[in-house]
Amino acid sequence: MKDKPVLGDPLPATHPDENFLSMLQQRRSTTAAMMTGPGPDSDQLTTILDIASRVPDHRRVVPYRFVIFEGGARQNAGDILSAAYGKQNPGAEKAAMELEAARFLRAPVVVAVVARTDPGHKTPEWEQVLCCGAACHNMLLAASASGFAAQWLTEWYAYDREVLAAFGLSEEERIAGFIYIGTAKEDPLERPRVEASDITTHWQR
Numbered sequence: 001m002k003d004k005p006v007l008g009d010p011l012p013a014t015h016p017d018e019n020f021l022s023m024l025q026q027r028r029s030t031t032a033a034m035m036t037g038p039g040p041d042s043d044q045l046t047t048i049l050d051i052a053s054r055v056p057d058h059r060r061v062v063p064y065r066f067v068i069f070e071g072g073a074r075q076n077a078g079d080i081l082s083a084a085y086g087k088q089n090p091g092a093e094k095a096a097m098e099l100e101a102a103r104f105l106r107a108p109v110v111v112a113v114v115a116r117t118d119p120g121h122k123t124p125e126w127e128q129v130l131c132c133g134a135a136c137h138n139m140l141l142a143a144s145a146s147g148f149a150a151q152w153l154t155e156w157y158a159y160d161r162e163v164l165a166a167f168g169l170s171e172e173e174r175i176a177g178f179i180y181i182g183t184a185k186e187d188p189l190e191r192p193r194v195e196a197s198d199i200t201t202h203w204q205r
């Protein structure tokens with residue numbers, strides 16, 4: 001693998017690569033339910049996050065940040081989900097509480113992509129949100145090219161302010177995605193997909 005570039009390094013304008021094209025043609029999420037270990041080690045995760053952060057970003061706002069959940073922190077995070085779920089669903093079944101407690105245990109590594117957009121910035125907030133989405137997708141691609149399965153999830157807790165506060169988000173911050181990263185128990189199957197030609201027109205006048 002090429003080293004991470006430093007400021008001013010000359011970079012190739014293109015990267016013609018049949019394997020990369022084929023990977024993009026076949027890109028597919030693996031559901032968190034179908035994941036197991038191992039996950040990326042510390043160096044691999046650093047590379048995945050570096051690549052996730054290498055996104056188009058109008059006026060270099062950097063409208064996102066990453067929070068890693070791994071090891072025992074995943075159970076602690078799950079306990080927070082379970083407590084919040086129990087509070088909102090009094091009388092919830094024990095099985096439902098256990099499911100919430102185990103959510104972050106589905107994958108060895110979960111990365112929260114936190115959107116910290118600045119509504120007062122000259123760059124429209126909409127563009128900042130798009131940039132956060134690009135970071136999530138770059139993370140999926142980097143995980144895949146590193147040999148790991150991944151899925152971009154939000155689920156209910158991405159919108160629960162009490163949970164988010166416990167995860168260290170400020171009131172202004174939002175979750176762009178929780179990216180679950182691990183190893184697929186089995187390869188996924190293709191799902192129905194739109195033909196790009198069905199949603200593409202040629203503008204002319």
Ligand SMILES: Cc1cc2nc3c(=O)[nH]c(=O)nc-3n(C[C@H](O)[C@H](O)[C@H](O)COP(=O)(O)O)c2cc1C
Nearest residue numbers: 027028029030031151152153154155156176177191
């Ligand atoms: C912002 C965002 C949030 C998502 N949240 C969920 C989710 O909470 N639950 C879910 O099953 N899929 C969710 N997905 C969809 C999956 O990540 C995935 O795209 C889907 O399973 C289809 O698989 P594919 O990526 O191979 O097309 C989300 C996708 C995006 C872009």
